[in-house]
Amino acid sequence: MQTFEQLLYGTGESLYSEETNKWNVGSEGIEKSLDFINTIMNKEKVGPSLSVAMNSNYGSVIFQDKLPTNKAGIAMDGIWNTGNWTEGGAHPLDDVTEVLNFSPMPTENGQDPGYVTMSGGWTWAITKKSKNHDAAWKVIKAMGTKEMCVKRALVEGTLAVRDDAAQDSKYLNKPYVKVATAALQNAYFRPKSELYPKVSLAIQDMVEAVASDTKTPKEASAEYTTAVQKIVGSKNTETQK
Numbered sequence: 633m634q635t636f637e638q639l640l641y642g643t644g645e646s647l648y649s650e651e652t653n654k655w656n657v658g659s660e661g662i663e664k665s666l667d668f669i670n671t672i673m674n675k676e677k678v679g680p681s682l683s684v685a686m687n688s689n690y691g692s693v694i695f696q697d698k699l700p701t702n703k704a705g706i707a708m709d710g711i712w713n714t715g716n717w718t719e720g721g722a723h724p725l726d727d728v729t730e731v732l733n734f735s736p737m738p739t740e741n742g743q744d745p746g747y748v749t750m751s752g753g754w755t756w757a758i759t760k761k762s763k764n765h766d767a768a769w770k771v772i773k774a775m776g777t778k779e780m781c782v783k784r785a786l787v788e789g790t791l792a793v794r795d796d797a798a799q800d801s802k803y804l805n806k807p808y809v810k811v812a813t814a815a816l817q818n819a820y821f822r823p824k825s826e827l828y829p830k831v832s833l834a835i836q837d838m839v840e841a842v843a844s845d846t847k848t849p850k851e852a853s854a855e856y857t858t859a860v861q862k863i864v865g866s867k868n869t870e871t872q873k
Contacts, residue, residue, distance in 0.1 A: 633750045633822065634709045636839050639665035641820045642739045642748040645872045647831070648823035654870040655823075655831065657857040661872065664740070666842045666849035673843045680704070685843055696722040700731065708737060711812040715789025718807075734808035736815050751819040785809075791816065827864050834859040 637647055645661030648654070656662065672679040679685065684693050695713040698704035700723045707713075717725045717732070725731055736747030756775065758768045774780070781797040784790065786806065791813055792798040798813055822828055838856040841847035847855065861869050 633752060635669065636665055636835050637820075637822075638708060638737060638748060638750050639668055641750065642737065644740070644743065646820065648825065648828075649870070649872070652870060654868050655860055655864050656872045657860050657869045658853060658871045659873070662853050662856070663849050666838070666852055669839060670842050670845075670849055674845045678705075679843070682844060686840065692722070700725055711808060712788060712790045714806075714808055715787070718789065720787070721789070729807050734811060736811065745818045747815060747818070749815045749819045751816065751821050753821065830863045831860055834863065 640647060640656075640661050643661035643664055645656055645659055647656055649656065673685070680690075680694070680698075684690060684698075687693060691709070691713070694704055694707050695709070695716045699707055700717060711734070714728070714734070716722045717728045736749060739746060739748050756772045758765055758772070762768055776794075778794055778797045778800070781792050781794045782800045782803050785792045785797065785803055789806075791809070792800075792803055797803060803809060823831075825831075834856055837859070838847075838852045841852045841855070842849055857869070
């Protein structure tokens with residue numbers, strides 16, 4: 633979501649069409665997105681080293697070490713990482729807004745709405761077979777109050793999931809939060825499909841192949857097409873224009 637998907641949606645394409653219920657493969661947008669990654673990592677060589685980029689602790693290395701200490705110039709990721717720089721975070725900064733700026737990522741050619749952002753999602757749920765539905769519901773209601781939502785957003789650096797919490801003065805005083813919250817109005821979401829986790833792994837393989845310079849964008853896109861068609865069935869894929 634923080635690399636390929638963000639780039640892809642910025643071209644005007646999507647990973648999956650809610651209208652046709654088909655997965656996008658072999659498109660110009662996919663190759664453009666991979667070209668961008670190839671430029672950053674291999675042509676211009678301004679991206680992180682492979683030892684960092686392929687590390688499972690990539691986020692910690694970038695946001696807790698390199699970015700707040702001027703060892704990285706820019707990182708494309710989510711607002712939740714700002715929790716690292718607030719009081720109690722992994723690398724608190726006294727003057728965080730003076731040291732670091734937060735800006736929405738522009739669309740490919742600046743087309744409306746001018747930026748692109750992806751969103752995931754989470755939920756609290758009660759299993760059907762639970763023998764304690766009433767007690768579980770009380771816990772969920774307690775965790776989901778406006779006050780708890782604000783507290784969680786302040787501690788974790790995340791965005792509020794309630795409209796009233798997003799209007800709270802404590803929440804609005806968080807660094808960068810007004811820009812990030814406003815961007816949600818045009819956020820794209822991951823496909824609501826049980827097959828997404830498997831497709832996500834195919835995306836990781838494709839991006840890694842390009843970033844490590846073992847495949848060209850065209851070759852990696854072709855392999856991704858084959859992988860996705862095996863996962864979802866070729867009849868459930870299309871090439872978006």
